[in-house]
Amino acid sequence: MHDLEKSQLTLGFIPLTDCAPLVVAKERGLFAKYGLEVTLSKETSWANIRDKLAIGILDGAQLLAPMPLAMSLGVGPVHKPMVTAMVLSLGGNAITVSDTLYQEMQRIAAATLEAKPHSSDALRAVIDQRRREYDRPLTFATVFPTSTHNYELRYWLAASGIDPDRDLQLMVIPPPQMPSALARGEIDGYCVGEPWNGVCVAEGICHTLVTKYQLWNNSPEKVLGVTEEWAEQNPNTHQALIMALLEACRWLDQPDNRHQVAELVASSRYVNAPLKAVRNSLTGVLQRHPQGPVEEQPEFNLFFRNAANFPWRSHAVWFLTQMVRWGQLGHPVDFHGVAGRVFRPDLYRTAAAALGLDAPHEDYKREGEHHAAHGVSGSHGPIGLGSDRFIDGATFDPFNPLRYIESQLPHKEPRFTDNVVSLPRRD
Amino acid sequence: MHRHSPEEPIRVLLVDRTPGRAALLQQALSDAGYQVVAKLTGEVNLVFEVSRVQPDVIIIDLESPDRDTLEQMREISRHQPRPVVMFADDEDSQTIESAIRAGVSAYVVDDLASTRVRPLLDVAIARFREYQALREELAKAKNSLAERKQIDRAKGLLMQRKGYSEEEAYQALRKLAMDSNKRIGEVAQSLLTAAEVLI
Structure with missing residues (x-):
C-alpha cells in the first residue's frame, strides 16, 4: 500500500439507517485495516456537513448524492468544488402521508387509489377538490433543498400533473422531527430516509405510499464526499478510505450481517431510534400502514450489489437536470464537464481493482430503459446491474439533457443564454 | 428598495x-x-x-x-x-x-x-x-476537584497499609510522581486502581 498522506480523519454523517457503511467500517475495524484512524462525527444538519467540509473541519462525509454537484456549482450558499468517487447506498427513502390525508384520498378518489396505490393521482384529486372548495393547500416536507428527497417528491407529484410550487407548499424539516410535525398537523406528508417512515407507521398515524425504489429503481442516495482540494492533496488516503468503505458495503450485502449490525446502528451513538424500525428498514421489511401486510423488499436499501457503489456520471447529469427543472440552476450548465469533474468513476476503478473487484467500463448509461436486471461490460466480463425504471416509465438519455428537461412537465424555463454556468477554473 | x-x-x-x-x-x-x-x-x-x-x-x-x-x-x-x-x-x-x-x-x-x-x-x-x-474552565475545575479527592483517597490507603502519617503519605506520592515523571493525580489514580485489583 502507498504511504498515507493523512491517517487521522474525521468523517461526518447524519443519523439515518443508511449511515450503516460508515458504522460498519468503523466498528469492524475496516478503517483500521487500511491504516486509518477515523472519528465519526454525528451532525444535526446537511447544512452543517456542507459547511464543515468546505472549511476543512471534516475530511469527508456521507452526502446526499446531489450535494457535491450543488456545492461545486454554488447552488446554495457554499461554492466549493467537490468530488465523489463512491456511492454509499441506493434507495432507502419513501413518501409518507398522514392518516387524515390518506382518508381524504380514499373518500375523494377511492377507485384511483385502489387502482394506482403508488401514484400521486389520488393526491391530485384531493388537491383539485380542495382548490374548488377554497380549502387550505397541503404542505409536504423534505430534508434539504438540493436533496434526493426534494427531487423524488417533486418527480412523484409532477408525474400526475401536480405543480409542486403552485399546488402545494413544500418545506424542510429535520428527519427526526417529521413524525411529530405530522402528528401535530403542521405537515400532511413528507419524503424522508428511514427509519423516519417506519417510526411514523409504528406510531399508527400515517401511510407510506411509495418507496424510492419504486420511484426510480436502484437509484443513488448517499455518496462519499470530499473537497476536490482534499482529494488532490490526499490521493492515497482517499483510496484507502474508498477501499475500507467498499469492504464495509460488501459485508452489508449479506442479510445476516444486516441483522447483526442493526442494534449498533440504532444505538444512541448512531441513529438513536427504535431498534425495530431501524432493523426493518435495514433488512428490507416494509409495512406501509399499521394494519397493512408486512412486505419483503430486499432491494429497499442496497449497499453493494448491482454495482451500487459505482459513481455513474449519468446519475450526476440527471441530478443536474432536476436542478434546472426546478429553477435552482437558472442557466443551463456544462452538464458533462460538471459530471466529469465531480463524479469520479476513474478513482473508484482504482480502489475496486485493488480489492479485486470489477467495475463498469462506461461512465454513462441510459436510465429508465431497463425494467429488469441486466449486464454491462467490465474488464473481466459482464457486470450485473439492477433495473433502472422510473415510476412514470420515462427514459433519460444523459447525452441529451436539455431535451429531457423540455420533456418534463412542469419545468421552469431555463434562461438560454451563452452564459453557461460552470465550475471555478483550476489554478 | x-x-x-x-x-x-x-x-x-x-x-x-x-x-x-x-x-x-x-x-x-x-x-x-x-x-x-x-x-x-x-x-x-x-x-x-x-x-x-x-x-x-x-x-x-x-x-x-x-x-x-x-x-x-x-x-x-x-x-x-x-x-x-x-x-x-x-x-x-x-x-x-x-x-x-x-x-x-x-x-x-x-x-x-x-x-x-x-x-x-x-x-x-x-x-x-x-x-x-x-x-x-468548568470542566477543568471539576477534573481538578476529582483529582484532589483521589489524592486524598490514595493518601488514606498509604496511611492505612503502611502506617504513614499524612505528611509521609503525601511525600511518598510526590516522590513516586517525580520518579515516574507523572502528575501526582495520575500516580494516585494508578495506586487506587492497583489496590482495587489486588484486593
Missing part, C-alpha cells in the same frame, strides 16, 4: 438550544444596540416563527437541526415574505469560517447590507467563544 435606514435597529432572532449561551448573547446584542425580537431555545416551527417575528437576521447555533429549514426558506420566497440567505460573500468568507469554527451561523434578509451584519456576527462569534471557554 432598501427597507432599512441605517438608524433603525437591526431585528435579530436567536435560535440556540443552550439557554445560558442564548441569554449571554442576547445581553451582548442588546448592549451593542441590536433589537433581539425573539429567542428560541426549544423545538419550534421555525417557518412560522420567522414569518411572525419578521427578523432581519437570524443567529443560529450550529448544532441546531433547524439550519436545514432555514436553508430552504430562501427558495420559498413565493410563500414567505422573508427570504433569508446565509451571509457568505467571498469577501466575508473569513468571518463565516470563524463563525462556523465557533459553532454559530447566521441567515440574513436580502435587503440588509452585509457591512451592517459583520459587526453583529462578530459579537455572536465572541460570545460563543467566551461561552466555550467558560465551559472548558
Whole structure:
C-alpha cells in the first residue's frame, strides 16, 4: 500500500439507517485495516456537513448524492468544488402521508387509489377538490433543498400533473422531527430516509405510499464526499478510505450481517431510534400502514450489489437536470464537464481493482430503459446491474439533457443564454 | 428598495438550544444596540416563527437541526415574505469560517447590507467563544476537584497499609510522581486502581 498522506480523519454523517457503511467500517475495524484512524462525527444538519467540509473541519462525509454537484456549482450558499468517487447506498427513502390525508384520498378518489396505490393521482384529486372548495393547500416536507428527497417528491407529484410550487407548499424539516410535525398537523406528508417512515407507521398515524425504489429503481442516495482540494492533496488516503468503505458495503450485502449490525446502528451513538424500525428498514421489511401486510423488499436499501457503489456520471447529469427543472440552476450548465469533474468513476476503478473487484467500463448509461436486471461490460466480463425504471416509465438519455428537461412537465424555463454556468477554473 | 435606514435597529432572532449561551448573547446584542425580537431555545416551527417575528437576521447555533429549514426558506420566497440567505460573500468568507469554527451561523434578509451584519456576527462569534471557554474552565475545575479527592483517597490507603502519617503519605506520592515523571493525580489514580485489583 502507498504511504498515507493523512491517517487521522474525521468523517461526518447524519443519523439515518443508511449511515450503516460508515458504522460498519468503523466498528469492524475496516478503517483500521487500511491504516486509518477515523472519528465519526454525528451532525444535526446537511447544512452543517456542507459547511464543515468546505472549511476543512471534516475530511469527508456521507452526502446526499446531489450535494457535491450543488456545492461545486454554488447552488446554495457554499461554492466549493467537490468530488465523489463512491456511492454509499441506493434507495432507502419513501413518501409518507398522514392518516387524515390518506382518508381524504380514499373518500375523494377511492377507485384511483385502489387502482394506482403508488401514484400521486389520488393526491391530485384531493388537491383539485380542495382548490374548488377554497380549502387550505397541503404542505409536504423534505430534508434539504438540493436533496434526493426534494427531487423524488417533486418527480412523484409532477408525474400526475401536480405543480409542486403552485399546488402545494413544500418545506424542510429535520428527519427526526417529521413524525411529530405530522402528528401535530403542521405537515400532511413528507419524503424522508428511514427509519423516519417506519417510526411514523409504528406510531399508527400515517401511510407510506411509495418507496424510492419504486420511484426510480436502484437509484443513488448517499455518496462519499470530499473537497476536490482534499482529494488532490490526499490521493492515497482517499483510496484507502474508498477501499475500507467498499469492504464495509460488501459485508452489508449479506442479510445476516444486516441483522447483526442493526442494534449498533440504532444505538444512541448512531441513529438513536427504535431498534425495530431501524432493523426493518435495514433488512428490507416494509409495512406501509399499521394494519397493512408486512412486505419483503430486499432491494429497499442496497449497499453493494448491482454495482451500487459505482459513481455513474449519468446519475450526476440527471441530478443536474432536476436542478434546472426546478429553477435552482437558472442557466443551463456544462452538464458533462460538471459530471466529469465531480463524479469520479476513474478513482473508484482504482480502489475496486485493488480489492479485486470489477467495475463498469462506461461512465454513462441510459436510465429508465431497463425494467429488469441486466449486464454491462467490465474488464473481466459482464457486470450485473439492477433495473433502472422510473415510476412514470420515462427514459433519460444523459447525452441529451436539455431535451429531457423540455420533456418534463412542469419545468421552469431555463434562461438560454451563452452564459453557461460552470465550475471555478483550476489554478 | 432598501427597507432599512441605517438608524433603525437591526431585528435579530436567536435560535440556540443552550439557554445560558442564548441569554449571554442576547445581553451582548442588546448592549451593542441590536433589537433581539425573539429567542428560541426549544423545538419550534421555525417557518412560522420567522414569518411572525419578521427578523432581519437570524443567529443560529450550529448544532441546531433547524439550519436545514432555514436553508430552504430562501427558495420559498413565493410563500414567505422573508427570504433569508446565509451571509457568505467571498469577501466575508473569513468571518463565516470563524463563525462556523465557533459553532454559530447566521441567515440574513436580502435587503440588509452585509457591512451592517459583520459587526453583529462578530459579537455572536465572541460570545460563543467566551461561552466555550467558560465551559472548558468548568470542566477543568471539576477534573481538578476529582483529582484532589483521589489524592486524598490514595493518601488514606498509604496511611492505612503502611502506617504513614499524612505528611509521609503525601511525600511518598510526590516522590513516586517525580520518579515516574507523572502528575501526582495520575500516580494516585494508578495506586487506587492497583489496590482495587489486588484486593
